[in-house]
Amino acid sequence: MAITTTWSVQxxxxxxxxxxxxxxxxxxxxxxxxHTECTxxxxxxxxxEPNADADGFVAYTDLTEAAVLGWVxxxxxxxxxxxxxxAKTRIETVRSGKVAAQVARKTAEATGTPW
Numbered sequence: 001m002a003i004t005t006t007w008s009v010q011x012x013x014x015x016x017x018x019x020x021x022x023x024x025x026x027x028x029x030x031x032x033x034x035h036t037e038c039t040x041x042x043x044x045x046x047x048x049e050p051n052a053d054a055d056g057f058v059a060y061t062d063l064t065e066a067a068v069l070g071w072v073x074x075x076x077x078x079x080x081x082x083x084x085x086x087a088k089t090r091i092e093t094v095r096s097g098k099v100a101a102q103v104a105r106k107t108a109e110a111t112g113t114p115w
Contacts, residue, residue, distance in 0.1 A: 003099050005030045005092040009068050010043070019060030020050020026072045030095035032103050040098035042091055046075050 006029050013023040027043030048071070051057060058067065076087035 002033045003096045009065050018052040030099045035103050038099050038102040040095040
């Protein structure tokens with residue numbers, strides 16, 4: 001059993017004039033490679049207030065999914081000591097645990113007849 005997690009950006013809304021992203025729809029899916037029906041998903045929306053004049057502003061055409069997911073991970077930080085990497089790992093650990101529990105339930109029982 002191997003559980004993998006996949007992060008993705010499902011959609012974004014932006015200001016057409018400035019290209020500033022206002023809303024990011026994201027999800028993280030954990031899935032077992034053997035029991036493909038065993039999955040756990042977490043998702044949400046990240047609201048942003050873009051400022052095209054601010055340092056670090058990235059034009060819409062220059063964005064990558066990895067950069068936007070970096071914003072998502074940063075938004076999931078809990079507490080002053082947490083980091084974006086720890087927030088990402090926390091979500092992945094919870095989702096993977098749910099998948100592992102599903103697989104455990106599935107493999108603990110069997111159906112059929114002895115003949």
